[in-house]
Amino acid sequence: MFTADIPLKPPFSFERLLYRLQTHPDAQLRIEPEAGRMRRALRVGNRSHVVTFQFAGSTEQPLLTVSTEQDLTPAQQVELQKTVSHMVSAGVDLQPLYAMMEHDKHLQPLAAYFRGLKYLLIPDLFQAMIVNIIGQQLNLTFANTLTVRLLQFAGDSVTDQTGEEYLVFPTPEAVARLEVEQLRPLQFSQRKAEYIIDFARAVTDGRVELERLEQMTDEEVIEYLLPLRGIGRWTIECLLMFGLGRPDLLPVADIGLRNGMQLVYGLAEKPDQPQMLRIGESWMPWRSYVSLYIWEAVGAVRRGESAFAEMMKQKNPK
DNA sequence: GGCCAGGCTAGCA
DNA sequence: TGCTAGCATGGC
Numbered sequence: 068m069f070t071a072d073i074p075l076k077p078p079f080s081f082e083r084l085l086y087r088l089q090t091h092p093d094a095q096l097r098i099e100p101e102a103g104r105m106r107r108a109l110r111v112g113n114r115s116h117v118v119t120f121q122f123a124g125s126t127e128q129p130l131l132t133v134s135t136e137q138d139l140t141p142a143q144q145v146e147l148q149k150t151v152s153h154m155v156s157a158g159v160d161l162q163p164l165y166a167m168m169e170h171d172k173h174l175q176p177l178a179a180y181f182r183g184l185k186y187l188l189i190p191d192l193f194q195a196m197i198v199n200i201i202g203q204q205l206n207l208t209f210a211n212t213l214t215v216r217l218l219q220f221a222g223d224s225v226t227d228q229t230g231e232e233y234l235v236f237p238t239p240e241a242v243a244r245l246e247v248e249q250l251r252p253l254q255f256s257q258r259k260a261e262y263i264i265d266f267a268r269a270v271t272d273g274r275v276e277l278e279r280l281e282q283m284t285d286e287e288v289i290e291y292l293l294p295l296r297g298i299g300r301w302t303i304e305c306l307l308m309f310g311l312g313r314p315d316l317l318p319v320a321d322i323g324l325r326n327g328m329q330l331v332y333g334l335a336e337k338p339d340q341p342q343m344l345r346i347g348e349s350w351m352p353w354r355s356y357v358s359l360y361i362w363e364a365v366g367a368v369r370r371g372e373s374a375f376a377e378m379m380k381q382k383n384p385k
Numbered sequence: 386g387g388c389c390a391g392g393c394t395a396g397c398a
Numbered sequence: 399t400g401c402t403a404g405c406a407t408g409g410c
Contacts, residue, residue, distance in 0.1 A: 206408065206409060
């Protein structure tokens with residue numbers, strides 16, 4: 068058994084994170100909202116452990132404790148704490164973001180309503196990339212279905228002491244061994260299957276070194292990965308946002324963000340890419356986070372959250 | 386039934 | 399260099 072407190076820079080809202088996870092289901096995550104808890108298998112050292120994230124306190128005074136059933140070596144303890152801190156964006160200080168959003172009347176209601184929402188990052192860059200490739204041009208529900216099928220088909224699992232099974236994302240080696248014909252029955256398109264397997268092979272044969280990405284700037288990462296077939300700018304921007312936690316990406320090709328900007332800024336028509344870049348200029352250096360809040364605004368409207376609709380109406384009377 | 390999904394490639398001017 | 403049809407299938 069290992070337990071540690073993870074320092075969180077407030078504000079941090081576990082409640083807002085849960086709302087987001089409702090519309091972005093993660094087959095690897097088991098969430099117990101009432102208990103303020105979630106569990107997931109994480110690779111520590113060379114094996115996967117079931118890790119418990121226990122949240123407590125409040126948005127302004129958040130507490131997070133992580134624990135594992137098994138003992139960990141001191142080196143593994145450090146590794147786990149680092150991974151978890153990164154995953155929950157623990158060190159990100161949102162105050163400058165809110166100070167900036169305060170100057171934009173269209174963003175004010177978002178800052179108020181989603182206060183404390185941060186990214187829950189995907190700790191494994193290989194997984195982050197595969198998930199983004201799967202998500203290209205598909206609705207989120209179906210994209211998640213495909214991800215679950217890949218997990219079950221090629222992935223692994225670990226079982227905790229209570230007998231609960233936790234899915235582990237397949238390694239690059241496991242995906243590299245697959246053939247396109249094996250993914251087609253899972254309802255992957257021919258191309259998507261090719262892209263995914265090709266990327267896994269690029270990782271296993273060393274053409275792509277994911278460990279190097281951490282040290283690169285956003286633009287360097289984009290230049291590095293763009294030549295790979297099936298991987299466009301949007302996919303890499305999402306890798307930077309959801310995998311590496313970079314704070315200043317604006318994926319202008321993203322249809323959801325496009326719809327969201329129209330909604331939040333009350334535009335008569337969907338903005339084109341130059342217009343999106345223009346509006347997004349004032350969000351720097353927080354464009355990833357404003358994008359997140361705009362995606363969530365779309366989600367809140369879709370879920371019919373009347374409190375959010377009211378807040379939007381008050382701030383932006385027609 | 387038709388249009389849209391948190392895109393990308395290949396092929397053609 | 400720039401444009402766009404085609405992809406592949408679910409969701410609403």
